[in-house]
Amino acid sequence: MKNIVIVGGGYGGISIAKELEKQDLRNDVRILLIEKKSHFYHTVAGLRAGVQDLDDSIFIPYSKLFTSPKNQVLHATVTRFDEKAVYLNNSLSEFGDKVEFDFLVIASGTRYPAPARVEASGLNEGKDEIQRIRQQIGEAQSILIVGGGPVGIELAGEIRDTYNKDNKKVTLIHSQPQLGNASYMPTKVHHKLLGMMTSSNIDVLLNDKVDLPAPANEDQKYNVVYIPSAPLPVSKQGRDLSHVDLVLMANGNQPDAGWVEASFTALVQADGYVKVKPTLQVDHPTLANKVFVMGDIAGLQETKLAFRTVAHASVVSANIAKLLQQPDTPENALKHYKKGVDMMLITFGKNKGVTILPWGIVMGNWISSTLKSKTLFIDRYWNELNQTPPSASK
Numbered sequence: 001m002k003n004i005v006i007v008g009g010g011y012g013g014i015s016i017a018k019e020l021e022k023q024d025l026r027n028d029v030r031i032l033l034i035e036k037k038s039h040f041y042h043t044v045a046g047l048r049a050g051v052q053d054l055d056d057s058i059f060i061p062y063s064k065l066f067t068s069p070k071n072q073v074l075h076a077t078v079t080r081f082d083e084k085a086v087y088l089n090n091s092l093s094e095f096g097d098k099v100e101f102d103f104l105v106i107a108s109g110t111r112y113p114a115p116a117r118v119e120a121s122g123l124n125e126g127k128d129e130i131q132r133i134r135q136q137i138g139e140a141q142s143i144l145i146v147g148g149g150p151v152g153i154e155l156a157g158e159i160r161d162t163y164n165k166d167n168k169k170v171t172l173i174h175s176q177p178q179l180g181n182a183s184y185m186p187t188k189v190h191h192k193l194l195g196m197m198t199s200s201n202i203d204v205l206l207n208d209k210v211d212l213p214a215p216a217n218e219d220q221k222y223n224v225v226y227i228p229s230a231p232l233p234v235s236k237q238g239r240d241l242s243h244v245d246l247v248l249m250a251n252g253n254q255p256d257a258g259w260v261e262a263s264f265t266a267l268v269q270a271d272g273y274v275k276v277k278p279t280l281q282v283d284h285p286t287l288a289n290k291v292f293v294m295g296d297i298a299g300l301q302e303t304k305l306a307f308r309t310v311a312h313a314s315v316v317s318a319n320i321a322k323l324l325q326q327p328d329t330p331e332n333a334l335k336h337y338k339k340g341v342d343m344m345l346i347t348f349g350k351n352k353g354v355t356i357l358p359w360g361i362v363m364g365n366w367i368s369s370t371l372k373s374k375t376l377f378i379d380r381y382w383n384e385l386n387q388t389p390p391s392a393s394k
């Protein structure tokens, strides 16, 4: 049996798994997706889960991802790989602590602060983590969000949608002179979002910074949602933040390619992303004919978004299918990836948001809430994993 191993069962991992299963692969080829978590965590709805109980919607079982029984989802953390196998943190029946591969797809994503991510691997522990965050946000009187990119903006919108100004003060601090970053957020979008925030009584501090005290509780593992151990000092611009009793970090995603670096140091760029060729093969002299990389962890010059993984998956699956048939296919005869249009939807609670389209087109609340803010694509991803969405049984 030949193995195509996928590491990571996030948006990219499930796209490539499904795409490969659709290909007419030979009977002696199977797909093995290795994911450390027991359930798919739907990040896109993670911020709303920080203020509302979405526990039964946000964790989606992997049990029906594949339709053919020869393909499997395995639960383990991959700690490293070599030219033939990936190595696991625990032993799995049938495989032991390593899984051999003929093709490997690296789709292990990046690290986001909670509640966009949970750290726990098990379902109950993951729900506990989210419930704890919800409780902390619920009890706080004055919240500081650190970071004014899409995640910080969406988080502020979710908090304000659930809690009004009388029971919670919300402040967002951002080191840049405008919300987000001028490279992907045109000035008119900044003004639109700033207007939404200020009219919702969110204090926005731009071009400002604060020296954060340590968490009060040293056990607060990931220090992304925490009660400060001391009153916050005034900000660099002189704003009083001593009232803050909960800090939420929204300072962007960080590449987390430690297991790749532990295997082949040269595969990881200085910025932490994995070196990639236009064919989505890794950029490495001896690995390129069997190792691919896709999703957020790939060193592609594009905004890191789940919708792009569908196009990545189409290239990776076509190239694997081709190399299975003709292992000596030259690189120039493989499919090359072309970045699609730039598009971004930023929610602001359930009924508001901004949609940034190509050619400077910006759409407002109605289109943004219809496309994303209301539903956060929850049903869509239950369907992607071949499960019945919880809303269908209500």
Ligand SMILES: Cc1cc2nc3c(=O)[nH]c(=O)nc-3n(C[C@H](O)[C@H](O)[C@H](O)COP(=O)(O)OP(=O)(O)OC[C@H]3O[C@@H](n4cnc5c(N)ncnc54)[C@H](O)[C@@H]3O)c2cc1C
Pocket: 007, 008, 009, 010, 011, 012, 013, 034, 035, 036, 037, 041, 043, 044, 045, 046, 047, 076, 077, 078, 079, 107, 108, 109, 110, 112, 116, 151, 154, 259, 294, 295, 296, 297, 304, 305, 306, 307, 308, 309, 345, 372
């Ligand atoms: C709040 C928020 C809202 C967003 N909204 C949108 C949106 O509306 N539209 C959009 O297109 N994008 C959106 N994004 C971006 C989107 O979430 C990412 O682009 C997407 O998650 C990338 O998918 P991925 O598969 O590369 O990585 P991930 O989804 O991060 O998946 C990686 C998976 O790999 C697993 N893993 C990691 N290391 C290992 C290992 N060593 N062994 C085993 N398993 C491992 C992880 O557990 C994880 O499940 C949003 C992001 C955030 C934070």
